[in-house]
Amino acid sequence: MPKSAKILVVDDESAVLEIIRKILVDRGYIVDVASNGLEALKFLEKSRYDLVLSDVKMPEIDGLELLQQIGLLYPDLTTVMLSAFATIRDAVAAIKLGAFDYIAKPVYPEDLLYSIERALKFNELRQATQELEWTLKGAEALGLQVLELAPEADEFQILESIRQEAKQIEDLNQLSEIFLQGAQKITMASRGSIFLFDQEGIHLKCTARSDNQNYDIDLKSIRPGEGVMGYVLQTGRPLLVADVALEPRFYHHQKRKRYATNSFVVAPIIGEKSWGVINLADRCDLKEFSPRELFLVWLLARIFAENLQHREYEAKSRSIDALLKSSRAELIDVRECFDHLSTPVSMGLAVVDQNLKICYLNPTFVRLCDRRKSRVGSEIFSFMKGLSSSDHKRLQQCFERIFQGEKAIDCGRIAMAHAEHGNSICLAQLMRFDSPALGQQIMIVLEDITEISQMQQRLALYEHLAIMGKLSTCVVHELNNPLDGVKRYISLAQLKKDSSEDVARYLSEAQKGLQKMSLAISSILNVANPNRILKTQDTLLSQLREAVKILLLQTKEQRVEIVLSTAPIFEEISFGTDLYTVFVNLIKNAIQAMSEGGKVEIIGQERKDDLEIHFKDNGPGIDPKNLENIFKPFFTTKSEGQGLGLGLAICQKIVARYHGHISLQSVLGQGSDFIVRLPLPDEFHAKAPKDRFARVTH
Missing domain, CATH: 1.10.287 (Helix Hairpins)
Structure with missing residues (x-):
């Protein structure tokens, strides 16, 4: 722990205050003391602390009431309670109100320092988790394009080599071994395992393990969310535990005896569905795993999911090809094969040529498209007239990928409007095959999942x-x-x-x-609103407001004022909602730069050909020697474990998707100004810039 951690000690006994203050100062902590709860609240209004150590029995406002106020006003502040009249009831009450620990008086220096170090460590892990969560959200917006952030990084080169090598491997156990070895290499883990679901999606089968002791897990016997793997599979989020002793959800002393350290990493293998998990434990150097290593394992799991999904597509494609060939060995014309197969099949089947003209349809496909009869020769999209514009566009893109050489594509869910009985929901797939008689053709498979949905x-x-x-x-x-x-x-x-x-x-x-x-x-x-639809696009003003709103508690805790002012066009123009992640990261960085309070100005301006958004803070600024590195992947000025150094690199990549750019102006001692520039869409170029601003102050 950094020795500069700032601690507020609250106790109505001056002798106790002096003893605790001396113990903590001698250890290198910065310490303020308050004689009662009201005085403590005044200290909290003026300064920011890493920890509050408070007595329970005090006049005016006792420790539990103070704890309530801290939970109300400073929810991220860690607290430790102490009392000379310790009871189980008081301890339970303190823990329920959010205290990290409860110490009985008389206080022994070793016990006090141990508890404080654990509390500060917990606080550090919580902050690191929040940082990592935003990094992962930004990385998810990019997908595997995030590998392009730092192609020269050794870890990214390892991931890319695994990605290429995995394409050549058929055996699932061998494939799992390669991914497990890669995960251990990039994290220095000495122990690890990979569990994948079986075809029914019920049993987890161990497909790779560092100690070669394979075993299976029946999820029927495990309650949802039970255990570490159950928790990760339920949440769909990777889990980093730096010290399991600080995680009562997962700590089982007897079960941990066979491990050398208390740190582990578990990442879900998730793509279009959940495939399984990767488990890693015991770094070779016996140190705890870091957020950077969790991020790399998360990326590896995404690559694994991509490979498994591709294998599934290939298997489906091969089964269709085998079905077509087995119908009649000497068959040349696809028509006979299709007529033979289409009637008993419960899925909708259609074949189109290179011009997307319908060659064949089965009755199920006609019914799913809400048609009375087959229309061979018509264009497929005119036949599937109930498609929404977004599904229409997605299917067009899938056809383009097929024509570019892909053999099979899973297009995901599509909905088709029916005139009489609402919508039908289908899973759509495209599969390419070559007919000696008719040339290249594409089969469309629709699986009706309306009832399941x-x-x-x-x-x-x-x-x-x-x-x-x-x-x-x-x-x-x-x-x-x-x-x-x-x-x-x-x-x-x-x-x-x-x-x-x-x-x-x-x-x-x-x-x-x-x-x-x-x-x-x-x-x-x-x-309470389960039907709220998440937008894929939203106005810039709405995204900026939401970014400010989610950080309001943090701004209150650090006494930071945020002023948002934008030109009227920001209420009209929409972009993808991945920009929300960019705005949150930039605002959060500005807030964190002003630990003792300050002001963040967010100014949105309309220029001739683009939009310009300034994120100005009056913090300490950035050292000139760091300016040229600030957007480089894995560069960070934060202490170890507090940041991956990927936030700004990911922000820059997301903005680049819209042909935009992020730049920085900073003067040491005067603050920083991050500037996001986004090009104006063509329909807005003809409009003259307006000088009026819509001002919102938080």
Whole structure:
């Protein structure tokens, strides 16, 4: 842990304060002391702390009440409680209110320092997890294009070589071995395993393991989310545990005895579906795994999923080819084969030529397209007239890929509107084959999953109702705590009504409690709306507002003011919502640069040919020697484990998708200005720039 961590100690006994302060200062920590809860809140208003160490029994505001206020106003602040009258009841109450640990007095220096170091370590891991989460969101927006960020990086070269080598391997166990060896190489892990689902998607089979002790897992006997692998498969997110002793969800002392360290990494192998997991443990140097290594394993798992998906497409394509050939060995004309196969098949089948003209249709395909009869010779898209514009475009792109040489493509879900009975939902696939008589042709396969989709929707609704039932039990707790604080502050204001200064302060605290309740209610309403559609595009102003909104709690904690002002065109022009990730990263970086408070100005301007968005902060600025490296992958000025150094590189890559650019202007001691430039779409070029601004201040 960095020795410059800042700690606030709260206790009404001056002797205890002095002893604890001396112990911590001697260890190198920066320490402030407060004699009661009210004084502690004043300290928290003026400065930012890494940890609060508080007594439980104090006058005016006791430790548990202070803990409530910290949870309300500074939710990311780590707290440790101590008391001379320790009881299990008080300890449980403190932990429920968010305390990391509870220490009984008299306090021994070794116990105190150990607890504080664990709490600060937990805080560091939590911050690293938040950083990594945003990096992964940005990387997901790019897909495997993220490998282009740093082609010279040794780890990325290893990943690319594995990607190419895997294309030549047929045996699944051998393929798993290659990916496991690659994962161990890029992470220095001495132990590892890969588990893949069987064809039914129920059993997890160990396909590779470093100690060669293969075994299988039956997920029927495991509750959803149970254990580490169950948790990762349920959330679909990679998991980094730097120290399992700090993770009570997964810590089982007896089970961990065979491991040399308490750190491990688990990454889901997920593409269009969940394939399995990669497990890694025990670095060769016995150090803990870092966020960078988790990111690399996550990338490796994405490459593995890509390979498995391709293998599945190839297998389906081969089965169709075999079916066509086995129907009649001497068959030359596809028509006979198709007529022989189409009637008993429950899937919709159609064959089109290179001009997308229909050659053959089976009755199921006609029914799924809501047609009365076959129309051989017509263009396929005119026959599938119920397609939405987005599905129409996606199928066109799939046909283009087929014509460019791909053998089989899974087009995903498509919906076709029916005049009488609503929509039908189908899984669409394209498969290319060559007919000696008719040349290159493409088979379209539609699998009707309308009923399955409806059942999934009903199941999702039932699950949602179950979640809402559990959520309702939490609502009382989430609202009751700040409501209790509001009532207390209003009561205090009534008692001190002759002192305008005290009344103003108490009402201000009550207002903060009401804001917390408002945020809780908004969150509940968002959860309560299961049919909310996530947009693939949104206006720039909306994306900027959402980015500001999600960081409001962090700005309050660090006393940072955000001012957002944009030209009117920002309410009209839309871009992909992956820009939201860019905006969050830039705002978050600006906030983190001002640990003692400051101001972030977000200014959106319209210029002649492009849009310009400034993210200005009045922080310490960036050292000139670092300016040329700031956008390079894996370069970071943060302490080890606090950042991957990929955030800005990913932001630049996302903006480049829209033919835009990010630049930086910074003066040491005066702040930084990140500038995002995005080209104006053609339809906006004719409009004259406007000088008016829509101003929103947070």
